[in-house]
Amino acid sequence: MVVWSVLQESLAYGEYTIEGEEWKNRVVDKILLSIKRVEHGKYVYERYEGDKRVASKFIDTSVSDALHLCIYPVMAIYTPQPANYAKHLLLKFKDPLVMDTKSSLECYIKIPVEVGIFEMYDGRTTMIDVFATKLIKYALYGMPENGVICRYRESTVYFNMPRAEPFAEAVAHVRLHNYLDRIVTVSMLVIPIEGIDLYYSGTEAMLDTVSTIIRQGVRNEVVDVKVEEGSESGWSKTRVNPTVVTRSYTMELGF
Amino acid sequence: MVEGIALGTIDILGTRIELLKILISIAIVAVGVVIARLVRIPVSYFLTKYAPQAAPLASKVVFWVIVGIAALSAIGNLGVELTGVLLAGGIAGIIIGFAVQSTVANLFSGLFMQIDRAFRIGDAIEVAEMNVAGIVTDITAFSVVLRRFDGVYVRIPNEKIFTSQVRNFGRNVARRVEITVGIAYKEDMSKAIEVIKGIVNDDPRILAVPEPRIMVWELGSSSVNINVWCWVPTQEFFNVRGELVKKIKEALDANGIEIPFQQVTVWFGDKGKDLGERERLRLPSLNEQ
Numbered sequence: 001m002v003v004w005s006v007l008q009e010s011l012a013y014g015e016y017t018i019e020g021e022e023w024k025n026r027v028v029d030k031i032l033l034s035i036k037r038v039e040h041g042k043y044v045y046e047r048y049e050g051d052k053r054v055a056s057k058f059i060d061t062s063v064s065d066a067l068h069l070c071i072y073p074v075m076a077i078y079t080p081q082p083a084n085y086a087k088h089l090l091l092k093f094k095d096p097l098v099m100d101t102k103s104s105l106e107c108y109i110k111i112p113v114e115v116g117i118f119e120m121y122d123g124r125t126t127m128i129d130v131f132a133t134k135l136i137k138y139a140l141y142g143m144p145e146n147g148v149i150c151r152y153r154e155s156t157v158y159f160n161m162p163r164a165e166p167f168a169e170a171v172a173h174v175r176l177h178n179y180l181d182r183i184v185t186v187s188m189l190v191i192p193i194e195g196i197d198l199y200y201s202g203t204e205a206m207l208d209t210v211s212t213i214i215r216q217g218v219r220n221e222v223v224d225v226k227v228e229e230g231s232e233s234g235w236s237k238t239r240v241n242p243t244v245v246t247r248s249y250t251m252e253l254g255f
Numbered sequence: 256m257v258e259g260i261a262l263g264t265i266d267i268l269g270t271r272i273e274l275l276k277i278l279i280s281i282a283i284v285a286v287g288v289v290i291a292r293l294v295r296i297p298v299s300y301f302l303t304k305y306a307p308q309a310a311p312l313a314s315k316v317v318f319w320v321i322v323g324i325a326a327l328s329a330i331g332n333l334g335v336e337l338t339g340v341l342l343a344g345g346i347a348g349i350i351i352g353f354a355v356q357s358t359v360a361n362l363f364s365g366l367f368m369q370i371d372r373a374f375r376i377g378d379a380i381e382v383a384e385m386n387v388a389g390i391v392t393d394i395t396a397f398s399v400v401l402r403r404f405d406g407v408y409v410r411i412p413n414e415k416i417f418t419s420q421v422r423n424f425g426r427n428v429a430r431r432v433e434i435t436v437g438i439a440y441k442e443d444m445s446k447a448i449e450v451i452k453g454i455v456n457d458d459p460r461i462l463a464v465p466e467p468r469i470m471v472w473e474l475g476s477s478s479v480n481i482n483v484w485c486w487v488p489t490q491e492f493f494n495v496r497g498e499l500v501k502k503i504k505e506a507l508d509a510n511g512i513e514i515p516f517q518q519v520t521v522w523f524g525d526k527g528k529d530l531g532e533r534e535r536l537r538l539p540s541l542n543e544q
Contacts, residue, residue, distance in 0.1 A: 139464035144427035
């Protein structure tokens with residue numbers, strides 16, 4: 001855990017102890033985070049976009065004078081608040097994947113993330129603020145009467161691990177299996193993202209392996225998408241303490 | 256009153272009834288109650304899952320119908336003549352039926368509505384025939400309670416809702432915002448479309464899929480009308496609708512694109528024909544003639 005008491009030049013994901021009078025840092029060029037200690041164990045958190053203050057919180061640490069802060073990448077389900085009704089990510093491939101019959105394929109994609117600011121106490125975290133550094137759109141998977149509202153992002157398919165844009169993206173390793181007796185074209189994936197922890201290293205973020213199986217369902221061809229648990233090693237894991245975790249989803253409305 | 260017990264019989268209001276039959280009748284009622292309770296469990300479970308509002312009432316009805324049948328069977332077992340009871344009950348039923356006709360209609364409409372599931376508590380609906388719209392706050396056995404958008408409490412009998420056309424604004428996960436923007440004939444349509452497209456693309460709540468559609472729709476009397484159709488999550492419909500109009504107006508103003516007022520050219524028939532162009536432009540002076 002890093003102890004900060006002076007202004008920092010470079011910000012990264014991680015867990016920090018703030019003991020100084022004032023702490024300021026830029027997440028990206030336009031977003032500035034500021035924490036000021038007003039008295040013993042009492043802090044004011046502020047977030048600025050340009051010159052405009054867009055969020056502020058009063059934090060009472062009660063037990064100790066120091067503020068234990070976590071800056072984590074979080075799944076893109078929190079902003080714009082309070083519209084947190086999307087629990088899935090619709091990822092459209094810029095170049096659709098054509099898969100041979102009974103074949104497997106491994107690739108990487110980039111998914112959007114948001115930045116979560118948490119206060120940590122006794123190993124548990126409480127969200128103070130969350131924001132996105134890039135515009136994240138929504139999309140409808142399916143029809144209005146039976147579809148699902150998802151967060152939306154177009155991504156290139158990479159066959160070597162790409163670098164994710166700091167504080168905006170995470171990389172996900174995708175494993176696809178085509179169990180059908182025909183060649184299929186996959187142009188999108190719907191990935192469950194509710195309550196799923198990400199991994200981080202410096203300013204980069206990563207998701208667990210996304211395993212997908214294309215198979216014949218009861219009525220039509222479907223894709224089972226599952227975010228495997230604990231598949232990434234060597235990276236630090238965020239501790240967001242979600243109440244609900246959804247790791248699997250079956251795409252029945254086309255792929 | 257019980258007057259005496261002798262040789263396994265009991266005298267109730269002058270009728271001698273065997274003790275064994277009484278015990279059997281009690282057993283019939285007891286078994287009936289047990290069966291009613293057992294039946295009520297799956298009925299209640301099923302209704303709670305598929306028609307939660309009707310579950311408490313319907314499960315009670317099922318329970319008491321079974322208990323009632325058991326009670327009648329028990330009375331029959333005692334040798335009591337039921338014909339008179341049933342006849343009296345039938346006549347009473349007809350009278351009560353007429354008296355509570357609308358109540359029963361509401362009750363059954365309520366049950367059918369639960370099966371139909373046209374709306375749920377919390378949905379925003381409009382009952383077309385009654386010209387009432389609001390948020391559904393309660394669905395009872397006899398009525399639906401709405402909180403109109405202006406906050407007024409409205410109770411509508413189930414029968415009226417069941418036979419009316421109901422528009423549910425919150426049933427689907429997404430709705431389409433439709434805005435018509437009129438720009439002056441002299442303006443560059445392509446530029447206006449690009450400006451509007453920028454506004455639409457910058458709003459995270461406007462869905463990327465289905466793709467927003469911005470198109471020149473008609474050549475109006477005073478303006479070239481551009482239609483903006485974009486899908487949004489249902490929860491955001493009113494917020495986006497209001498903000499989008501404002502943002503489009505501001506963006507068009509900032510880009511110097513005119514949104515014209517309604518314009519009307521008035522021609523004064525034959526009198527106008529006789530005048531030259533210069534004179535027609537001076538029409539107000541005709542009033543002086």
